[in-house]
Amino acid sequence: MTALTHLTMAEALNGLAKKEFTAVELTEAHVRAVEAVRPFNIFITETPDAALSMAKASDERRAKGAAGPMDGLPIAVKDLFCTKGVSTTAGSHILDGFKPEYESTVTSQLWRDGAVMLGKVNLDEFAMGSATITAHQGETVSPWSPGAPGAWEKKIVAGGSSGGSAAVIAARAALGATGTDTGGSIRQPAGYTGTVGIKPTYGRCSRWGIVAYASSLDQAGPMTRTVEDAAIMLRSMCGFDPKDSTSVDMAVPDFRAALTGDIRGLRVGIPKEYRVEGLSPEIAALWDQGIAWLKEAGAEPVEVSLPHTKYALAAYYIIAPAEASSNLARYDGVRYGLRVEGGNLKEMYENTRGAGFGKEVQRRILIGTYVLSAGYYDAYYNKARQVRTRIKWDFDEAFKSCDVILTPTAPSTPFAIGEKMDDPVQMYLNDVFTVPINLAGLPAMSVPAGLGADGLPLGLQLIGRPFDEETLLRVGHVVEKAANFTALPPFVA
Amino acid sequence: MSLDKATVAKIAHLARIKVPDEELESLAGELSQILTFVEQLNEVDTKDVPPMTSVAAQKLRRRKDEVTDGGYAAQVLSNGPETAEGFYVVPKVVE
Numbered sequence: 062m063t064a065l066t067h068l069t070m071a072e073a074l075n076g077l078a079k080k081e082f083t084a085v086e087l088t089e090a091h092v093r094a095v096e097a098v099r100p101f102n103i104f105i106t107e108t109p110d111a112a113l114s115m116a117k118a119s120d121e122r123r124a125k126g127a128a129g130p131m132d133g134l135p136i137a138v139k140d141l142f143c144t145k146g147v148s149t150t151a152g153s154h155i156l157d158g159f160k161p162e163y164e165s166t167v168t169s170q171l172w173r174d175g176a177v178m179l180g181k182v183n184l185d186e187f188a189m190g191s192a193t194i195t196a197h198q199g200e201t202v203s204p205w206s207p208g209a210p211g212a213w214e215k216k217i218v219a220g221g222s223s224g225g226s227a228a229v230i231a232a233r234a235a236l237g238a239t240g241t242d243t244g245g246s247i248r249q250p251a252g253y254t255g256t257v258g259i260k261p262t263y264g265r266c267s268r269w270g271i272v273a274y275a276s277s278l279d280q281a282g283p284m285t286r287t288v289e290d291a292a293i294m295l296r297s298m299c300g301f302d303p304k305d306s307t308s309v310d311m312a313v314p315d316f317r318a319a320l321t322g323d324i325r326g327l328r329v330g331i332p333k334e335y336r337v338e339g340l341s342p343e344i345a346a347l348w349d350q351g352i353a354w355l356k357e358a359g360a361e362p363v364e365v366s367l368p369h370t371k372y373a374l375a376a377y378y379i380i381a382p383a384e385a386s387s388n389l390a391r392y393d394g395v396r397y398g399l400r401v402e403g404g405n406l407k408e409m410y411e412n413t414r415g416a417g418f419g420k421e422v423q424r425r426i427l428i429g430t431y432v433l434s435a436g437y438y439d440a441y442y443n444k445a446r447q448v449r450t451r452i453k454w455d456f457d458e459a460f461k462s463c464d465v466i467l468t469p470t471a472p473s474t475p476f477a478i479g480e481k482m483d484d485p486v487q488m489y490l491n492d493v494f495t496v497p498i499n500l501a502g503l504p505a506m507s508v509p510a511g512l513g514a515d516g517l518p519l520g521l522q523l524i525g526r527p528f529d530e531e532t533l534l535r536v537g538h539v540v541e542k543a544a545n546f547t548a549l550p551p552f553v554a
Numbered sequence: 555m556s557l558d559k560a561t562v563a564k565i566a567h568l569a570r571i572k573v574p575d576e577e578l579e580s581l582a583g584e585l586s587q588i589l590t591f592v593e594q595l596n597e598v599d600t601k602d603v604p605p606m607t608s609v610a611a612q613k614l615r616r617r618k619d620e621v622t623d624g625g626y627a628a629q630v631l632s633n634g635p636e637t638a639e640g641f642y643v644v645p646k647v648v649e
Binding site: 410414445449 | 557562565566567568569570571572573581584585587588589591592593594595596597598600603604605606607608609610612614615617626629630632633634635636642644645646647
């Protein structure tokens with residue numbers, strides 16, 4: 062039998078149903094794997110006791126014939142989701158000691174459906190980053206890094222901001238993990254680690270109880286090892302929530318039923334503007350390969366144009382910091398987390414925020430404060446919001462002639478920790494293919510498609526119409542089959 | 555667009571973030587890089603283009619203006635760095 066930690070969610074559910082193993086056995090195997098991945102600094106908080114008691118309760122439910130759709134599946138939670146009574150840090154010093162009194166809607170739905178929590182995993186501080194290197198709790202190392210754990214030849218990034226979530230799945234220490242995606246934070250780390258990640262349509266998953274970064278862009282989504290598993294997990298995460306004013310009241314389909322393998326006649330848009338300068342030749346080749354796979358399966362590639370793509374990053378780096386500067390105003394040393402005393406209230410605020418926020422978070426708050434300040438609001442913030450409208454119009458137009466869009470996930474294979482760090486703008490360019498999708502609120506996913514010459518994973522991105530995650534999954538499933546990505550990282554638990 | 559030290563100090567003050575004087579220079583450089591990068595937006599024709607307020611084509615829901623939650627002050631205060639008598643405690647504001 063395959064090691065319990067190497068099963069997919071679908072296989073694990075099968076094994077549990079057939080009584081080949083119990084949820085407690087499955088969880089124990091994962092708790093040991095969580096210990097084994099410690100050198101990679103993936104977990105901020107491990108919750109083995111909670112995991113085992115949740116697993117025990119799952120076995121009892123199953124024995125009574127009351128098992129939920131994810132019953133007994135051990136998963137990890139990005140440390141951006143509030144979990145009742147369990148430390149929630151957002152990777153920041155400023156949330157030191159914060160233990161929420163409530164549970165985020167998304168995680169409460171996962172526990173409702175029987176999932177088991179292994180712990181809280183690392184991210185970029187407040188989800189601001191593309192490499193999982195800015196957390197107060199340190200950087201996460203990808204299991205794809207060559208060499209023995211702790212004595213790597215080179216430390217490769219897991220991507221970000223959901224890098225802990227991506228690394229834990231790739232290292233076979235969890236069957237799945239929650240992620241959040243504001244500008245690519247699910248899809249880029251999925252691409253960098255050979256895993257699957259979905260950013261659903263804006264409004265599909267409740268944002269309630271998720272530490273906010275940029276509210277008009279943030280969406281939670283599943284990260285897994287297969288498309289089928291993503292479909293299973295997405296179904297549990299989605300759903301209307303009156304506590305989130307932008308949650309959409311819409312039925313949640315059985316996403317797994319969409320995986321028919323039949324994409325005959327489907328029109329796949331290939332945006333010509335995504336052939337950007339600096340796109341690595343091997344990624345261009347993989348993209349062409351992806352087009353060929355879909356054509357072989359009966360789909361019809363069509364060229365589409367997204368002329369404002371090149372402005373997406375610039376618009377994003379105004380809109381996201383503007384919203385962040387407002388959302389992060391709440392961390393002031395009064396209601397939770399760190400407080401650094403000062404001579405008066407104002408000094409206390411300034412000392413707390415100066416000591417509590419890391420450099421990248423401070424940079425973004427300052428940019429946001431500047432673009433929203435008197436005299437600059439129209440020139441920066443309103444201009445960016447107008448460009449955002451044009452980006453959305455581009456997609457509306459493109460989807461008149463296609464049903465789904467295929468692009469690479471990132472312009473290169475993952476880089477090493479220490480590279481691209483001097484210039485913030487260089488780091489931002491990682492997100493060139495993912496950011497436009499958040500600005501337009503569309504669903505998108507990354508599917509592992511191959512390895513680069515450096516032996517590191519490459520992903521392809523699919524973009525769908527609003528609320529058409531089903532087509533996305535159906536096509537993703539076909540890409541997954543054709544790519545037959547079976548490579549394992551140098552380290553697995 | 556390039557920011558000087560004084561402007562950065564002013565923004566930092568508005569954002570209530572203490573930035574040591576010796577870091578203002580390098581921060582001004584980094585922020586200017588970002589502002590220069592976003593200047594390309596001026597190339598886009600946005601005449602008569604409405605600024606996006608909501609990406610989903612839906613209106614905000616309304617509900618009756620009534621209390622639906624509450625009554626647990628102790629839980630609300632449980633994470634406060636300093637609390638007393640059902641309140642958060644901060645340094646004295648009024649002389």
